Amino acid sequence: MGQQAEKALVLLSGGQDSTTCLYWAIDRFGADAVSAISFDYGQRHRIELECAAGIAAAAGVAHVCLPINTFAALGGDALTDRAINVESGLDDASGLPNTFVPGRNLIFLAFAAAYAYRHGLGHLVTGVAQTDYSGYPDCREATIEAMQTAIRLGMETELQIHAPLMHRSKKQTVELAHDLGALEAMALTHTCYNGVRPPCGECPACILRAKGFAEAGIDDPLIDS
Numbered sequence: 281m282g283q284q285a286e287k288a289l290v291l292l293s294g295g296q297d298s299t300t301c302l303y304w305a306i307d308r309f310g311a312d313a314v315s316a317i318s319f320d321y322g323q324r325h326r327i328e329l330e331c332a333a334g335i336a337a338a339a340g341v342a343h344v345c346l347p348i349n350t351f352a353a354l355g356g357d358a359l360t361d362r363a364i365n366v367e368s369g370l371d372d373a374s375g376l377p378n379t380f381v382p383g384r385n386l387i388f389l390a391f392a393a394a395y396a397y398r399h400g401l402g403h404l405v406t407g408v409a410q411t412d413y414s415g416y417p418d419c420r421e422a423t424i425e426a427m428q429t430a431i432r433l434g435m436e437t438e439l440q441i442h443a444p445l446m447h448r449s450k451k452q453t454v455e456l457a458h459d460l461g462a463l464e465a466m467a468l469t470h471t472c473y474n475g476v477r478p479p480c481g482e483c484p485a486c487i488l489r490a491k492g493f494a495e496a497g498i499d500d501p502l503i504d505s
């Protein structure tokens with residue numbers, strides 16, 4: 281793929297982690313070589329997609345939003361099924377939060393890889409992490425490595441998947457955002473599972489986000505703006 285292989289596609293959800301990854305990619309590949317992709321998968325909060333578009337625009341990178349309207353048909357998770365409320369604990373049977381959408385990241389990566397293939401982009405960047413997060417099994421390093429292998433085999437490509445936050449705590453992710461000059465963009469991000477602005481401050485996502493900023497000793501521009 282030659283020169284084109286040095287182009288990167290960032291999976292941008294509109295949240296704190298993927299936004300940090302966007303700035304990581306810009307730092308590494310240059311803004312001209314970076315674009316962002318989001319997925320309209322019937323998520324409870326449309327605000328995420330609006331945030332993603334705004335963040336990409338502010339960063340000066342191209343942004344595309346692909347529709348994947350199949351998750352809601354699967355049912356059973358609190359992110360896409362409006363009949364289910366977001367719970368803060370873990371499900372007794374699965375040991376997972378009820379916001380878990382089975383295979384969501386795998387499906388996103390597969391679609392992003394297909395898009396990257398079509399557009400000659402050699403790198404995917406995802407904000408998944410296996411450290412002090414909610415314990416989604418499709419965020420683990422082994423899963424991402426296996427997915428990269430599957431994509432390389434299945435698409436006959438040398439595509440590289442980067443997960444720069446994989447081993448970073450929330451605190452370290454905030455510090456990275458600071459170092460990359462991405463803090464200002466944090467005011468444009470959306471984290472709250474209840475989809476409200478200003479954030480509710482009480483859901484698991486809000487609590488995790490607040491903990492990261494507090495531990496890093498940095499004010500969250502979303503809260504203080």
Ligand SMILES: [Zn+2]
Pocket residue numbers: 471472473474475479480481482483484485486487
């Ligand atoms: Zn919240």
